[in-house]
Amino acid sequence: MAPLLGSVREAVGDVPALLALARDLGRTAPRPGEGSTARLWELLASVTAVDVAAGRVLEPHLDAVAILSQASALVPDAADAAWGVFAAEGPGMRLEAVVDGAGAYFLNGSKPWCSLAAQLDGAVVTAHVARGGGGSAGPTAGTTPGTESGGRAAFAVSLNAPGVSCDTPQWTSRGLREIPSGTVHFDGVSAIPVGGTGWYFQRPGFTWGGMGVAACWFGGAVAVARDFSSALAAAADKGREPDQIALAHLGETDRIITSLSGYLARTAERIDSGGLSGSGAWSEALRVRGTVSAAVERVQALVAQNLGPGPLAFNEAYGKRMADLSLYIRQHHAMRDDAQLGALTLKGDRSW
Template sequence: MTTADEPLSTLAPFPAALPDATLPALVASHDWACLDWPALLRALLAVGRTSIPLGRLTEGHVDAVRILAQAGREPHGGATYGVWASRSHATGVRATPVDGGWVLDGTLRFASGVGLIERALLPVWLDEERSVLLDLDVSTWQGDEDSWRTPAMIDSRSLTVPVQGVEATADAQVGDVGFYLGRPGFFPGGVGVAAVWAGGAARVADLTARATAGAPPAPARTARWGRIRTELACAAALLDTAGRVLASSEPDLGSSSASASSTEASPARGAGGRGQELSTEVRAGVAAPSRAVLEECRVLAGPAGMAFDGDLAQAIADLDLYVAQQNRDADQGYLGGLDR
């Protein structure tokens, strides 16, 4: 059994859930661009354990301000940011050059934080191969309210946004052409997403414990809690190791302190360098125990917990959808294809 302030594991204890957390408060709570990797991952674990959609939005802001730092730019004072980079099902935004900037057209899917965030970093495409990254005011952009057809992650406001004839000035550009995908920090940034997954798994375990607090003792239930603790410990230990490796390997694996002018991939066996290898190992290694926790908690909660505990049902749906972002076949294929 767990509570939201228990460490859950021994080697790498989980931080407690945060009381009364809001997105504006979290944005202001740290200098996210300068936070070292171990502290960053622990902070994201705590937010994920507090609220999975809130963790998603916080991670998007964190990613954005660290990208800006990599480019040697400051975020607009006090603004809440996101990164709107999805090209799901051949969507995305095209940029047509005009005097003084670009005209933008296309469709943005998974634009998290519509109506909640003030600015977004948006890669826009000059052609099939070349993109530029723009820092845009999206506070008035509207999403299609009917585009999100599931209650899962509903609070993340990840809507589809139509973009038609939007003008962007040249001073919105962040970095050189190709900066977004080519920067050293591109792949390591995915470790932050994995931290929110693990925090979300801890939240599901916390809520399952609350929902089943009156259940009679049974060996099968005890064994399931043992498996949950094991899975959470594996995820937390992997993130703890990743944080220390990232902190000690800059800029080889990519970080917010990497050179703003560098757009070369880190040298290594994989096309994306050692940063891609590390990020893929961590994402795959955290996604698997997160899914295992979901499976165990569904059984422990049973139909009553799933039907009558709204917080638990929402957290299970949120984590199930969010962790589906990890493509198991692609990640395992990539890792299996590396030189041994």
């Protein structure tokens, strides 16, 4: 792990270098559900603890590699490509998959929130499939609620193919500045089916991937906690001992980090033992993501209150980390995800 993290430190801010590291790791990194999920999450957390943006580069690549493996999809040169996963939907945008008489699929339309699309080689994308258009994508496994046609399916697509164009967004946020997320347009782009209609969302790996993102958030929180501890220790070395408020907040931070570490480790064990592959997997994903997201925000608040404006204004690494992490955890849907969890809890999907 140490040589890898050293390489990540050297590549901070250099997206091509980070993508090269992601490609290398994708060949050897554990995949969720195959016996070493805890190691995978430790890898994601450790990289993100070095640099949040580096974790944001690595996570979708490893997720895409896992998706292709879960579907047994035959994608030429997949191991040599830098991958993304584009599954977001947006108002006024729709990506559709059409199949020709020979069973080949083509994508038409637009996809929002496509991070690093202009620098990636390929992506796993979700698209709406016309009803009855299962074709070579395999048997229909069900539809996604709310779609207007036959549901959504996943496809592997080359982002260098004719017909692909990427918008360059005006990324005004200080957070994740090296990873802008724009819109990608597809005009008759050849695509390889990855599972059947509905498979992408119904597979156990969908929830496992969502928890992998939470492992990245956790790594960011660990880094912020280390910033806090180091700052207090440095001040003490100069004769300024921390007061009881600072010590209490450091103690709370320690409780949060320790609790999250144990929770993620236990959850990873449940995944590998087969305990999170059924109907309860989605509830647990919501619990994990909600718990980690809330904890990250609490750690950030504790540290920011204690360290004040100084490091935010003058410490580049700390300021970048706080901005990157604040934007990254907004992938969590906050109370809307809690509402989903509450509905499942009301139906009896709980352990208490």
